[in-house]
Amino acid sequence: MTSAISPATSPAANDHFDVLVVGAGISGIGAGRHLMDQSPDRSFCIVEELESFGGTWLTHKYPGVRSDSDLYTFGYRFKPWTGAPIATAEEILNYMGEVIDDSELDQHIRYNHHIDTANWSNEDQLWTLTGVRKDTGEAVRFTANFLWMCQGYYEHSKGYTPEWPGMERFKGEIVHPQTWPEDLDYTGKKVIVIGSGATAATLAPNIAEDCEHVTVLQRSPTYFIPGVNENELADQLRALEVDESWIHEIARKQILHDQKEFTKMAVEQPELVTKELIDGIKVYLGDDYDVEKHFTPNYRPWRQRVAFVPDGDIFKGIASGKTSMVTDEIETFTEQGILTKSGEQLEADIIMTATGFNLSVLGGIEFSIDDKPLDFADTVTYRGMMFSGVPNMLWVFGYFRASWTLRVDILGDFVCRMLNHMQENNIKSVTPTVPEADQDMPLMPWIDPENFNPGYLTRSMHLMPKRGEKPEWQHTQDYWLEREELPKVQLDDPVFIYQQ
Known part of the structure; x- marks a missing residue:
C-alpha cells in the first residue's frame, strides 16, 4: 500500500499536459481516477505542495481527527468502503493509498510542488503555471490545456484564531x-x-x-x-x-x-x-x-x-x-x-x-488572463464549478450537507464528458459566459446566508464569485438535484463559448 509519507517523485518539472490537477487530496485523487477511467487518452499530472497525498487528512494531526460524515458516501463510488462509517484520518489515508495503488496513480503525482501563478493565454489557448519545488527550491513551470482545481477550500498552513483581549x-x-x-x-x-x-x-x-x-x-x-x-x-x-x-x-x-x-x-x-x-x-x-x-x-x-x-x-x-x-x-x-x-x-x-478555517479561494494562486490579474469576485459562478469569462478551468467545491466527495464523482463525470466532447470536435477551449439576455440579472453573494452561514464562509464571502438569480449561475448545494441535472447539461448550450 502507498504510504501516507511516501517521498516525492521527481521527474522533469517543465512539462505540458492535457489536464493539470492541482491538489492530491480527496478531490485530486478522485479526479485522477476519473480521468484514467473516462478519458484514458488524456495526459495529466497531479501537483501537490505537501510531501504526500491526503490534504486535510495529512495536515490535521490533532488527537482523534476523524471524518464528520460517513465513509460510504465520503468514500468514492468506485472504491468500496469496508470499515466503520466514521473513520479516522489514518484509515482515510490508507483508503486513499489503496486507490492510488489500485490505479497506479503515483506515476502521475508530483509532491512538494507549490504553485504561485496561473496565466491563461488566449493566443496560445493554454494555461501556464509557475511555482517552486519546496524540497529543492527549484523553479517549476507547467503548461496545460485544462486546469482542474482540487486544492480544497481553506489554508492548510494556518487556522483561524480570533484576536481576543489579553x-x-x-x-x-x-x-x-x-x-x-x-x-x-x-x-x-x-x-x-x-x-x-x-x-x-x-x-x-x-x-x-x-x-x-x-x-x-x-x-x-x-x-x-x-x-x-x-x-x-x-x-x-x-x-x-x-x-x-x-x-x-x-x-x-x-x-x-x-x-x-x-x-x-x-x-x-x-x-x-x-x-x-x-x-x-x-x-x-x-x-x-x-x-x-x-x-x-x-x-x-x-x-x-x-x-x-x-x-x-x-x-x-x-x-x-x-x-x-x-x-x-x-x-x-x-x-x-x-x-x-x-x-x-x-x-x-x-x-x-478550535475556531475554524481561513477560506482560501483557489489555493491563493495569483490567476491572470493574458497577464491581466483575475479577481474571482468579479466573476459569476457557473453551477459552483466554473467561472464566467475563465476558460478551461473547473473548481471542485463540495457539499455542506452531504459528503464532499459526492461532488468529486459528479464533477469527474462532467469534466471527462466535456473533455471528450472537446476532443471529438477539435475544440481547444470552453468559456462559461453569461448570455446577453441575462447580463442584467441581479448578482448576489456566492451562498445565501439564509441557506448556509458558517463563519469561515461569511468572513470571506467578498472573495468568492457571485451568483446569479438563475439556477445555472448558482451553487445549489443540493446533491440530490445535481446528480440528476449535471448529467443532463447540454454541452452545446449557448452558455459555453467554444474556440477551435
Missing part, C-alpha cells in the same frame, strides 16, 4: 488544532478548548482521559447527531456474504435517502428536527443537564453542517465529569486562563482554539 498575558500555551505541535504534552493539565463545531467535539473526548480536566468554551451551541458508529444494513449484508461492491452501493443509497429526508424535514419542520436532535443528546446527559443552554443552537438546523458524534463520546465525557461545557463569551484572557463576560474565571495550562 492573549499575550496568558502564561500557558495557545495552540490551534490545524497546526498541532507534535511535542505537545497535555498530560495532567487543565485544558480549555474554544469552539463548538466538529473539531472541538472530536478533540475534547480524545484528550480528556489524559488531562486533569477539559473545558469546552463556546459562544453558541452547534447541532450534533450522536449515534453508534456502525451501519446496521451493511453489517447485515456482510453477514449474508454479499459482495462488498454491492454493500457499498446499497449502503450509499440508504444513507443518501436518509440524508435527503432529514434535510427536507429540517427545512419543513425545523422545530421537530431540533427536538429530535436535542432528545438524542439527553439520552447521554439526562433531563437534569442544561441541554437548552449548551446544545440548543439559535439557528435553524439546515443552515450549518450537522456533525455526527460516534458513540456520543463527547457527551459521555461530560456525563463522567472529565469534560465540562461553558456557553459564554470571552471578556479577556488572563495569566491563568480566560475570564468570561459573565464573570466566570476558567483556569487553564493550555488553550486550544
Whole structure:
C-alpha cells in the first residue's frame, strides 16, 4: 500500500499536459481516477505542495481527527468502503493509498510542488503555471490545456484564531488544532478548548482521559447527531456474504435517502428536527443537564453542517465529569486562563482554539488572463464549478450537507464528458459566459446566508464569485438535484463559448 509519507517523485518539472490537477487530496485523487477511467487518452499530472497525498487528512494531526460524515458516501463510488462509517484520518489515508495503488496513480503525482501563478493565454489557448519545488527550491513551470482545481477550500498552513483581549498575558500555551505541535504534552493539565463545531467535539473526548480536566468554551451551541458508529444494513449484508461492491452501493443509497429526508424535514419542520436532535443528546446527559443552554443552537438546523458524534463520546465525557461545557463569551484572557463576560474565571495550562478555517479561494494562486490579474469576485459562478469569462478551468467545491466527495464523482463525470466532447470536435477551449439576455440579472453573494452561514464562509464571502438569480449561475448545494441535472447539461448550450 502507498504510504501516507511516501517521498516525492521527481521527474522533469517543465512539462505540458492535457489536464493539470492541482491538489492530491480527496478531490485530486478522485479526479485522477476519473480521468484514467473516462478519458484514458488524456495526459495529466497531479501537483501537490505537501510531501504526500491526503490534504486535510495529512495536515490535521490533532488527537482523534476523524471524518464528520460517513465513509460510504465520503468514500468514492468506485472504491468500496469496508470499515466503520466514521473513520479516522489514518484509515482515510490508507483508503486513499489503496486507490492510488489500485490505479497506479503515483506515476502521475508530483509532491512538494507549490504553485504561485496561473496565466491563461488566449493566443496560445493554454494555461501556464509557475511555482517552486519546496524540497529543492527549484523553479517549476507547467503548461496545460485544462486546469482542474482540487486544492480544497481553506489554508492548510494556518487556522483561524480570533484576536481576543489579553492573549499575550496568558502564561500557558495557545495552540490551534490545524497546526498541532507534535511535542505537545497535555498530560495532567487543565485544558480549555474554544469552539463548538466538529473539531472541538472530536478533540475534547480524545484528550480528556489524559488531562486533569477539559473545558469546552463556546459562544453558541452547534447541532450534533450522536449515534453508534456502525451501519446496521451493511453489517447485515456482510453477514449474508454479499459482495462488498454491492454493500457499498446499497449502503450509499440508504444513507443518501436518509440524508435527503432529514434535510427536507429540517427545512419543513425545523422545530421537530431540533427536538429530535436535542432528545438524542439527553439520552447521554439526562433531563437534569442544561441541554437548552449548551446544545440548543439559535439557528435553524439546515443552515450549518450537522456533525455526527460516534458513540456520543463527547457527551459521555461530560456525563463522567472529565469534560465540562461553558456557553459564554470571552471578556479577556488572563495569566491563568480566560475570564468570561459573565464573570466566570476558567483556569487553564493550555488553550486550544478550535475556531475554524481561513477560506482560501483557489489555493491563493495569483490567476491572470493574458497577464491581466483575475479577481474571482468579479466573476459569476457557473453551477459552483466554473467561472464566467475563465476558460478551461473547473473548481471542485463540495457539499455542506452531504459528503464532499459526492461532488468529486459528479464533477469527474462532467469534466471527462466535456473533455471528450472537446476532443471529438477539435475544440481547444470552453468559456462559461453569461448570455446577453441575462447580463442584467441581479448578482448576489456566492451562498445565501439564509441557506448556509458558517463563519469561515461569511468572513470571506467578498472573495468568492457571485451568483446569479438563475439556477445555472448558482451553487445549489443540493446533491440530490445535481446528480440528476449535471448529467443532463447540454454541452452545446449557448452558455459555453467554444474556440477551435
